[in-house]
Structure formats: C-alpha cells, structure tokens
Amino acid sequence: MPDLLVRGVDEAIVKALKERAGRHGRSAEAEHRAILAAALLGPRKRSFAEVLAAMPDVGQDADFERVQDSRVAPRVFD
Structure with a gap:
C-alpha cells in the first residue's frame, strides 16, 4: 500500500486531528485515513437537477x- 506524506500542516489542524x-x-494516522476515505470515496452529492429528476x-x-x-x-414587511 502506498504512503502519503503531508507537509506544512498548520499546528491547529494537527491538534484537531489528534483530538x-x-x-x-x-x-x-487512522483518523487521517478515515477522513480521506470519507471525503474522496463517500457518496457523491447529487446536483439540484438530479434531485428534481x-x-x-x-x-x-x-x-x-x-x-x-x-x-x-398580503404582508410584505413584518
């Protein structure tokens, strides 16, 4: 399995990831993998046209x- 190295990540993001x-x-590391999988492999958002159809x-x-x-x-302003 390939490795992924992310450099220059803000310390606040690293802290939030650990929390x-x-x-x-x-x-x-496992949380990072889960976030990437959810963001990239999760269900695709449907367009408004697809929802209407x-x-x-x-x-x-x-x-x-x-x-x-x-x-x-008719009440215009309340």
Missing part, C-alpha cells in the same frame, strides 16, 4: 396551485 482521533478511539411524478398541477385569500392583504 478527533482520540474521540473515535484510534490513532491520528428523481422526484416522482404524482398529483395534478392544480394540487400545487397557490391559493390566496383575497380578504387578507
């Missing part, structure tokens, strides 16, 4: 029409 590793009960085509357009009561003035 996070401690909370998860693993070494800083995945929505089921249900209901009628009239179901989603805006109903405005003409007896109540």
